[in-house]
Amino acid sequence: xxxxWGLTLENxxxxxxxxxxxxxxxxxxxxxxxxxxxDFFSHHNRKPIHHDFIKKEDSNAxxxxxxxxxIVNTGLQLVTASDQSTxxxxxxxxIILEEExxxxxxxxxxxxxxxxxxxxQRLRGMLTQVTNxxxxxxxxxxxxxxxxxxxxxQNTHDQIVEAKFDQExxxxxRFLELGRSGNDLSHxxxxxxxxxxxxxxxxxxxxxxxxxxxAGREESPESESWVPNKVPKLNSSMPIxxxxxxxxxxxxxxxxxxSEAPMISDGCQWRKYGQKMAKGNPCPRxxxxxxxxxxxxxxxxxxxxxxxxxxxxxxxxxTHNHPLPPAAMAMASTTSAAANMLLSGSMSSADxxxxxxxxLARTMLPCSSSMATISASAPFPTIxxxxxQNQNSLTYNQRSTPISQFQIPFQSSPQHPNFITSMxxxxxxxVLHNQSKFSGLQISQDIHQPQQLxxxxxxxxxxxxxxxxxxxxxxxxxxxxALAAAISSIITGPGKEQ
DNA sequence: CGCCTTTGACCGGCGC
DNA sequence: GCGCCGGTCAAAGGCG
Numbered sequence: 001x002x003x004x005w006g007l008t009l010e011n012x013x014x015x016x017x018x019x020x021x022x023x024x025x026x027x028x029x030x031x032x033x034x035x036x037x038x039d040f041f042s043h044h045n046r047k048p049i050h051h052d053f054i055k056k057e058d059s060n061a062x063x064x065x066x067x068x069x070x071i072v073n074t075g076l077q078l079v080t081a082s083d084q085s086t087x088x089x090x091x092x093x094x095i096i097l098e099e100e101x102x103x104x105x106x107x108x109x110x111x112x113x114x115x116x117x118x119x120x121q122r123l124r125g126m127l128t129q130v131t132n133x134x135x136x137x138x139x140x141x142x143x144x145x146x147x148x149x150x151x152x153x154q155n156t157h158d159q160i161v162e163a164k165f166d167q168e169x170x171x172x173x174r175f176l177e178l179g180r181s182g183n184d185l186s187h188x189x190x191x192x193x194x195x196x197x198x199x200x201x202x203x204x205x206x207x208x209x210x211x212x213x214x215a216g217r218e219e220s221p222e223s224e225s226w227v228p229n230k231v232p233k234l235n236s237s238m239p240i241x242x243x244x245x246x247x248x249x250x251x252x253x254x255x256x257x258x259s260e261a262p263m264i265s266d267g268c269q270w271r272k273y274g275q276k277m278a279k280g281n282p283c284p285r286x287x288x289x290x291x292x293x294x295x296x297x298x299x300x301x302x303x304x305x306x307x308x309x310x311x312x313x314x315x316x317x318x319t320h321n322h323p324l325p326p327a328a329m330a331m332a333s334t335t336s337a338a339a340n341m342l343l344s345g346s347m348s349s350a351d352x353x354x355x356x357x358x359x360l361a362r363t364m365l366p367c368s369s370s371m372a373t374i375s376a377s378a379p380f381p382t383i384x385x386x387x388x389q390n391q392n393s394l395t396y397n398q399r400s401t402p403i404s405q406f407q408i409p410f411q412s413s414p415q416h417p418n419f420i421t422s423m424x425x426x427x428x429x430x431v432l433h434n435q436s437k438f439s440g441l442q443i444s445q446d447i448h449q450p451q452q453l454x455x456x457x458x459x460x461x462x463x464x465x466x467x468x469x470x471x472x473x474x475x476x477x478x479x480x481x482a483l484a485a486a487i488s489s490i491i492t493g494p495g496k497e498q
Numbered sequence: 499c500g501c502c503t504t505t506g507a508c509c510g511g512c513g514c
Numbered sequence: 515g516c517g518c519c520g521g522t523c524a525a526a527g528g529c530g
Contacts, residue, residue, distance in 0.1 A: 272503055274522060287521070291501095301521095 254315040254384040256305070263302055264314055267328025268292055270300065281306040293322030311388050 257264060263286075270288035278285045283304040290298040298318040305311035320328075 271501085273524095275504075276520070276522095279519065285520090299521095 252315050252317045252382040254313060254382050256311055256313050256384060256386045256388050258310050258388050259312045260310070261312075262286075263288075264312060265327075266314075267325055268298070268320075278303065283309065290318075290320060292320070292324070292328075296321050308388075315382070 255264070263270070269291045271291040272286055273289050274287040275284050276287070281303060283306060285301055285303040288300045288302065290296040290300075296318075298316065298320050300317065301315045303313050305313055
């Protein structure tokens with residue numbers, strides 16, 4: 001103990017401070033002693049603690065209550081550290097013991113802190129996993145509900161019951177129909193294809209299709225799986241279900257994004273099955289098919305923009321018929337959500353007349369018409385998400401509708417959990433509710449459906465769409481960086497970027 | 499060897 | 515009916 005000091009009060013160890021101890025360590029040691037002692041030395045003698053020590057002339061124990069009493073009653077003198085050799089050796093050893101004890105406690109605290117950090121990490125991992133599982137279960141539930149609905153519609157007795165239910169209680173029936181998302185509808189057709197392809201390879205399936213075509217398409221449309229996009233013309237005379245089903249298969253989601261890569265990463269496995277030169281664009285259009293499961297009907301077209309070759313235009317079509325990895329979960333819901341948004345409810349020819357694309361685009365996204373547009377022009381309705389305009393669009397969104405589109409992705413993007421945790425909960429319902437008051441489709445649906453339910457439906461669809469597409473885009477490092485920069489500009493202050 | 503890409507042929511829809 | 519066009523097929527070849 002070369003640079004310490006100490007004395008005994010009531011024959012107990014009083015203080016033992018190492019010159020090198022920091023303030024936290026001092027406090028840890030002091031916490032074990034009387035409060036007055038702590039107050040005394042921390043408030044009145046902080047500096048002398050380190051440079052001086054008190055020499056006790058009388059070996060008898062002395063009771064000290066206040067600093068002044070300490071001085072007055074004991075007659076102790078403040079001496080310099082150079083005199084520390086006169087300190088009793090017994091006292092020094094006690095001080096050392098106390099110091100060791102404090103160090104041990106500090107070490108224990110540090111160990112505890114590390115353990116808690118590790119626990120925190122583990123819990124975060126569990127939370128992420130639970131979130132992913134929840135999403136997967138949601139998809140599974142939708143599939144099961146669809147299967148149940150198929151069996152229901154195939155059962156004559158059930159049909160009768162259902163018809164009675166329709167007559168007696170129209171609103172609940174509508175609610176059930178609302179539950180049929182694009183996903184469900186797609187699965188409707190997929191399920192039959194799955195049954196058929198259980199013992200067949202995709203090639204065989206293709207051959208069957210070809211055979212059917214050669215045979216004059218004798219097979220019913222419902223038995224087709226991802227059969228050709230040689231879509232039957234939308235005929236208003238067709239039964240509503242068939243019309244909707246056919247249109248649903250054709251509903252597309254297009255994503256415009258800047259990328260040097262030949263294809264944006266969306267978490268799925270794709271196989272190229274064709275390439276064509278499309279009219280009006282010197283860049284070839286590539287055709288890809290999802291290969292994550294046999295018979296998956298999802299396809300996508302990739303083509304570079306003629307005006308700006310750095311812009312990649314990816315068009316998705318169809319709904320996956322298989323579980324998806326978290327990275328692909330987002331885009332998986334895109335097509336069905338978009339289809340649902342565009343086509344929820346039946347689309348009659350009268351509805352189509354209401355679908356003025358410009359009107360849809362403006363009314364649906366009043367704050368960002370440059371970002372997302374809807375084209376209902378023939379042959380199929382398409383929603384286009386333009387993510388090539390980052391800064392300006394973001395700024396505009398920030399000002400007009402606080403935390404709107406670009407907050408959505410952070411909730412569900414499995415690729416960027418950090419974003420999820422770092423962003424505050426968004427005022428989604430309000431924002432999306434406003435956004436949902438829009439399209440001609442909405443108008444047409446109002447004829448059949450309770451308005452409030454439609455808002456819920458469209459809110460979900462639209463948020464799913466934007467979430468999915470943006471999350472898919474963020475899977476690409478280039479876009480992630482661009483988005484991160486834009487987001488950071490928002491977080492650091494919207495006013496600064498003006 | 500299996501999977502993937504390439505690429506010319508083929509098919510059906512559509513407009514004239 | 516013909517030709518254009520988008521979309522798909524499938525053989526051939528490449529690649530790991």
